[in-house]
Amino acid sequence: QLQLQESGPGLVKPSETLSLTCNVSGVSISSSNYYWGWIRQPPGKGLEWIGSIYYTGRTYYNPSLKSRVTISLETSKNQFSLKLNSMTAADTAVYYCARGEHTPSDFWYWGQGTLVTVSP
Amino acid sequence: SYVLTQPPSLSVAPGQTARLTCGGNNIASLSVDWYQQKPGQAPVLVVYHDSDRPSGIPARFSGSNSGDTATLTISRVEAADEADYYCQVWNSHIDEGVFGGGTKLTVL
Numbered sequence: 001q002l003q004l005q006e007s008g009p010g011l012v013k014p015s016e017t018l019s020l021t022c023n024v025s026g027v028s029i030s031s032s033n034y035y036w037g038w039i040r041q042p043p044g045k046g047l048e049w050i051g052s053i054y055y056t057g058r059t060y061y062n063p064s065l066k067s068r069v070t071i072s073l074e075t076s077k078n079q080f081s082l083k084l085n086s087m088t089a090a091d092t093a094v095y096y097c098a099r100g101e102h103t104p105s106d107f108w109y110w111g112q113g114t115l116v117t118v119s120p
Numbered sequence: 121s122y123v124l125t126q127p128p129s130l131s132v133a134p135g136q137t138a139r140l141t142c143g144g145n146n147i148a149s150l151s152v153d154w155y156q157q158k159p160g161q162a163p164v165l166v167v168y169h170d171s172d173r174p175s176g177i178p179a180r181f182s183g184s185n186s187g188d189t190a191t192l193t194i195s196r197v198e199a200a201d202e203a204d205y206y207c208q209v210w211n212s213h214i215d216e217g218v219f220g221g222g223t224k225l226t227v228l
Contacts, residue, residue, distance in 0.1 A: 037217075047155075047163065047206050049217035060215050063121060096162055103210035105217030106153045108174060110162035 002026040004097050004111035012118050017085040022097030022111060023078070030055055030075040035100030037107060038071060038082045040093040048093075052104035053080060060104045087118045122211045124220035131226040138194040140223050142207030145188060150209040152190040154183060157204045157222075166205075167192060194225075202227045 008020035022036070029036060037052035051061040053071045061069050070083040084091065094115050098107035125143040132138040142152060152170050155163035165174055167183035170190065180195045194201055207220040 039219075046204075046222040047157075047208075047219040049208075049219060052217070060217070063214070063216060098162075102169075103151070103212075103217075104215070105208060105210045106151075106165070106168055107155075107163070108165050108168075110164075113162055 002099065002109050004099065004109060006095060006097050006111045006114040008095075008114060008116070010115060010117060012087050012091075012116060013120055014088055014118055016087055017083055018087050018091070018116060020082045020095055020097075020114065020116070021074075021079050022081070024080070024099075025078070028075075029073060029078055029080060035060075035104045036071075036073070036080045037098050037100050037104060039096045039098060039107065039110075040091075041096070041113075042090075042093040049105050050082065050084075050095075052100055054104070089118050092116065092118045122209070122214075122216060122218050124207055124209065124218055126205075126207060126220040126223045128221070129224045129226065131228055132194075132197045133228045134197055134199060136197055138197050138201070138225055140192040140194070140205050140207075140225065142190040142192070142220050143188055144190070144209065147188055147190050147209065148186050150185075150211060152183065152185050153208045154181075154192045155206045155208065156201075157206065158202075163206065197225075197227055199227050201225060 038050040094113040098110040154167040157163040170185040171183040
Protein backbone atom coordinates (compact mmCIF):
# COMPACT_ATOMS: atom_id res chain seq x y z
CA GLN A 1 0.00 0.00 0.00
CA LEU A 2 1.49 3.31 -1.09
CA GLN A 3 2.10 5.83 1.67
CA LEU A 4 3.76 9.23 1.58
CA GLN A 5 4.92 11.14 4.64
CA GLU A 6 6.38 14.64 4.74
CA SER A 7 9.01 15.60 7.28
CA GLY A 8 10.92 18.76 8.02
CA PRO A 9 11.00 21.85 10.21
CA GLY A 10 7.74 23.47 11.18
CA LEU A 11 9.37 26.87 11.58
CA VAL A 12 11.78 28.63 9.22
CA LYS A 13 13.27 32.10 9.55
CA PRO A 14 12.93 34.66 6.78
CA SER A 15 15.65 34.43 4.12
CA GLU A 16 16.49 30.85 5.11
CA THR A 17 16.10 27.73 2.98
CA LEU A 18 13.28 25.26 3.60
CA SER A 19 14.21 21.61 3.29
CA LEU A 20 11.44 19.00 3.28
CA THR A 21 11.58 15.28 2.67
CA CYS A 22 8.86 12.94 1.53
CA ASN A 23 9.32 9.36 2.64
CA VAL A 24 7.67 6.88 0.29
CA SER A 25 6.69 3.36 1.27
CA GLY A 26 5.01 0.65 -0.77
CA VAL A 27 6.76 1.34 -4.08
CA SER A 28 10.25 2.14 -5.27
CA ILE A 29 10.46 5.72 -6.47
CA SER A 30 13.22 4.86 -8.94
CA SER A 31 11.64 1.91 -10.68
CA SER A 32 8.12 3.09 -11.41
CA ASN A 33 6.91 5.38 -14.20
CA TYR A 34 5.51 7.96 -11.82
CA TYR A 35 5.95 11.61 -11.00
CA TRP A 36 6.70 12.78 -7.47
CA GLY A 37 5.50 16.24 -6.64
CA TRP A 38 5.14 18.99 -4.10
CA ILE A 39 2.06 21.16 -3.60
CA ARG A 40 1.43 23.85 -1.00
CA GLN A 41 -1.59 25.57 0.49
CA PRO A 42 -1.35 28.82 2.48
CA PRO A 43 -3.72 28.94 5.45
CA GLY A 44 -7.28 29.51 4.24
CA LYS A 45 -6.24 29.64 0.58
CA GLY A 46 -6.07 27.38 -2.44
CA LEU A 47 -3.62 24.82 -3.75
CA GLU A 48 -0.42 25.75 -5.60
CA TRP A 49 1.70 23.28 -7.56
CA ILE A 50 5.36 23.78 -6.66
CA GLY A 51 7.01 21.21 -8.90
CA SER A 52 7.50 17.56 -9.73
CA ILE A 53 10.22 15.10 -10.57
CA TYR A 54 9.94 12.06 -12.83
CA TYR A 55 11.46 8.78 -11.74
CA THR A 56 14.24 9.39 -14.26
CA GLY A 57 15.18 12.59 -12.45
CA ARG A 58 13.69 15.06 -14.92
CA THR A 59 12.24 18.02 -13.05
CA TYR A 60 9.31 20.34 -13.69
CA TYR A 61 8.90 23.58 -11.74
CA ASN A 62 6.23 26.23 -11.29
CA PRO A 63 7.54 29.19 -13.31
CA SER A 64 6.75 31.56 -10.46
CA LEU A 65 8.96 29.59 -8.05
CA LYS A 66 11.51 28.13 -10.45
CA SER A 67 14.39 30.39 -9.38
CA ARG A 68 14.03 29.28 -5.75
CA VAL A 69 13.10 25.59 -5.99
CA THR A 70 15.05 22.36 -6.20
CA ILE A 71 13.40 18.93 -6.16
CA SER A 72 15.52 15.80 -6.08
CA LEU A 73 15.27 12.05 -5.67
CA GLU A 74 17.08 10.19 -2.91
CA THR A 75 16.67 6.69 -4.26
CA SER A 76 18.78 4.93 -1.62
CA LYS A 77 16.33 6.11 1.03
CA ASN A 78 13.25 5.91 -1.21
CA GLN A 79 12.63 9.57 -0.56
CA PHE A 80 12.38 12.75 -2.54
CA SER A 81 13.03 16.23 -1.30
CA LEU A 82 12.12 19.88 -1.72
CA LYS A 83 14.38 22.84 -1.17
CA LEU A 84 12.93 26.35 -1.33
CA ASN A 85 15.31 29.20 -0.67
CA SER A 86 14.87 32.84 0.33
CA MET A 87 11.78 32.06 2.39
CA THR A 88 9.36 34.86 3.28
CA ALA A 89 6.11 35.05 5.21
CA ALA A 90 4.29 34.49 1.92
CA ASP A 91 5.74 30.96 1.86
CA THR A 92 3.89 30.00 5.06
CA ALA A 93 1.72 27.07 4.05
CA VAL A 94 0.87 23.42 4.43
CA TYR A 95 3.25 21.55 2.15
CA TYR A 96 2.09 18.28 0.62
CA CYS A 97 4.02 15.63 -1.25
CA ALA A 98 2.14 13.49 -3.74
CA ARG A 99 2.46 11.02 -6.61
CA GLY A 100 1.46 11.87 -10.16
CA GLU A 101 0.18 9.00 -12.24
CA HIS A 102 0.03 10.17 -15.87
CA THR A 103 1.31 13.75 -15.79
CA PRO A 104 3.51 15.74 -13.41
CA SER A 105 0.43 17.14 -11.70
CA ASP A 106 -2.39 14.58 -11.56
CA PHE A 107 -1.96 13.48 -7.99
CA TRP A 108 -3.65 10.25 -6.97
CA TYR A 109 -1.85 9.75 -3.68
CA TRP A 110 -1.02 12.46 -1.16
CA GLY A 111 0.83 12.77 2.10
CA GLN A 112 -1.00 14.24 5.06
CA GLY A 113 0.80 17.57 4.71
CA THR A 114 3.08 19.51 7.02
CA LEU A 115 2.65 23.10 8.14
CA VAL A 116 5.65 25.33 7.60
CA THR A 117 5.61 28.77 9.22
CA VAL A 118 8.05 31.49 8.26
CA SER A 119 8.74 33.75 11.21
CA PRO A 120 11.76 35.44 12.82
CA SER B 121 0.90 31.39 -17.22
CA TYR B 122 -2.37 29.56 -17.73
CA VAL B 123 -5.27 30.62 -15.51
CA LEU B 124 -8.18 28.50 -14.27
CA THR B 125 -11.21 30.33 -12.91
CA GLN B 126 -13.67 28.78 -10.44
CA PRO B 127 -16.58 30.48 -8.67
CA PRO B 128 -15.71 30.86 -4.97
CA SER B 129 -18.86 29.26 -3.68
CA LEU B 130 -21.90 27.19 -4.57
CA SER B 131 -24.83 26.14 -2.40
CA VAL B 132 -27.04 23.17 -3.15
CA ALA B 133 -29.84 21.41 -1.29
CA PRO B 134 -29.47 17.71 -0.46
CA GLY B 135 -30.63 15.48 -3.28
CA GLN B 136 -30.13 18.15 -5.91
CA THR B 137 -27.42 18.36 -8.57
CA ALA B 138 -24.31 20.50 -8.14
CA ARG B 139 -22.49 21.75 -11.22
CA LEU B 140 -19.06 23.19 -10.47
CA THR B 141 -17.36 25.02 -13.31
CA CYS B 142 -13.73 25.62 -14.18
CA GLY B 143 -12.96 28.16 -16.88
CA GLY B 144 -9.80 28.41 -18.96
CA ASN B 145 -8.81 29.49 -22.44
CA ASN B 146 -9.56 26.54 -24.73
CA ILE B 147 -9.53 24.25 -21.70
CA ALA B 148 -11.01 21.53 -23.87
CA SER B 149 -7.52 21.04 -25.34
CA LEU B 150 -6.23 20.04 -21.90
CA SER B 151 -6.99 17.15 -19.58
CA VAL B 152 -8.77 18.29 -16.42
CA ASP B 153 -8.62 16.68 -13.00
CA TRP B 154 -10.86 17.48 -10.04
CA TYR B 155 -10.03 17.23 -6.34
CA GLN B 156 -12.22 17.26 -3.25
CA GLN B 157 -10.74 18.65 -0.05
CA LYS B 158 -12.41 18.55 3.35
CA PRO B 159 -11.18 20.70 6.25
CA GLY B 160 -7.90 19.55 7.70
CA GLN B 161 -7.45 16.81 5.11
CA ALA B 162 -5.35 16.31 2.03
CA PRO B 163 -7.13 16.61 -1.31
CA VAL B 164 -8.68 13.53 -2.89
CA LEU B 165 -8.82 13.00 -6.65
CA VAL B 166 -12.45 12.50 -7.71
CA VAL B 167 -12.23 12.88 -11.51
CA TYR B 168 -9.27 12.60 -13.89
CA HIS B 169 -8.86 12.93 -17.66
CA ASP B 170 -11.94 15.16 -17.80
CA SER B 171 -14.47 12.45 -16.95
CA ASP B 172 -12.90 9.29 -15.51
CA ARG B 173 -13.29 8.26 -11.89
CA PRO B 174 -10.68 6.58 -9.70
CA SER B 175 -11.84 3.41 -8.06
CA GLY B 176 -13.87 4.08 -4.95
CA ILE B 177 -15.33 7.35 -6.17
CA PRO B 178 -19.14 7.16 -6.44
CA ALA B 179 -20.74 7.36 -9.85
CA ARG B 180 -22.56 10.45 -8.61
CA PHE B 181 -19.38 12.33 -9.51
CA SER B 182 -18.94 12.98 -13.22
CA GLY B 183 -17.00 15.40 -15.37
CA SER B 184 -17.09 17.03 -18.76
CA ASN B 185 -14.90 19.42 -20.71
CA SER B 186 -15.85 21.54 -23.70
CA GLY B 187 -14.74 24.84 -25.18
CA ASP B 188 -13.55 27.11 -22.40
CA THR B 189 -15.32 25.36 -19.52
CA ALA B 190 -14.86 22.11 -17.63
CA THR B 191 -17.60 20.96 -15.29
CA LEU B 192 -17.73 18.64 -12.31
CA THR B 193 -21.26 17.39 -11.73
CA ILE B 194 -22.32 15.89 -8.43
CA SER B 195 -25.72 14.21 -8.62
CA ARG B 196 -27.96 13.56 -5.61
CA VAL B 197 -25.80 15.73 -3.40
CA GLU B 198 -25.25 14.51 0.16
CA ALA B 199 -24.10 16.31 3.28
CA ALA B 200 -20.78 14.44 3.04
CA ASP B 201 -20.09 16.17 -0.30
CA GLU B 202 -19.64 19.50 1.45
CA ALA B 203 -16.03 20.43 0.72
CA ASP B 204 -13.73 22.57 -1.37
CA TYR B 205 -13.33 21.44 -4.96
CA TYR B 206 -10.33 22.26 -7.14
CA CYS B 207 -9.84 21.78 -10.86
CA GLN B 208 -6.34 21.19 -12.17
CA VAL B 209 -4.61 20.85 -15.52
CA TRP B 210 -1.18 20.00 -16.82
CA ASN B 211 -0.33 22.58 -19.45
CA SER B 212 2.01 20.56 -21.62
CA HIS B 213 2.68 23.57 -23.86
CA ILE B 214 4.90 25.12 -21.19
CA ASP B 215 5.25 22.23 -18.72
CA GLU B 216 3.18 23.84 -16.00
CA GLY B 217 0.73 22.46 -13.47
CA VAL B 218 -2.13 24.80 -12.62
CA PHE B 219 -4.86 24.66 -9.98
CA GLY B 220 -8.02 26.67 -10.03
CA GLY B 221 -8.80 28.85 -7.04
CA GLY B 222 -11.34 26.37 -5.70
CA THR B 223 -15.08 26.33 -5.10
CA LYS B 224 -16.54 25.86 -1.65
CA LEU B 225 -19.60 23.63 -1.96
CA THR B 226 -22.14 24.10 0.80
CA VAL B 227 -24.93 21.59 1.25
CA LEU B 228 -27.92 23.44 2.66
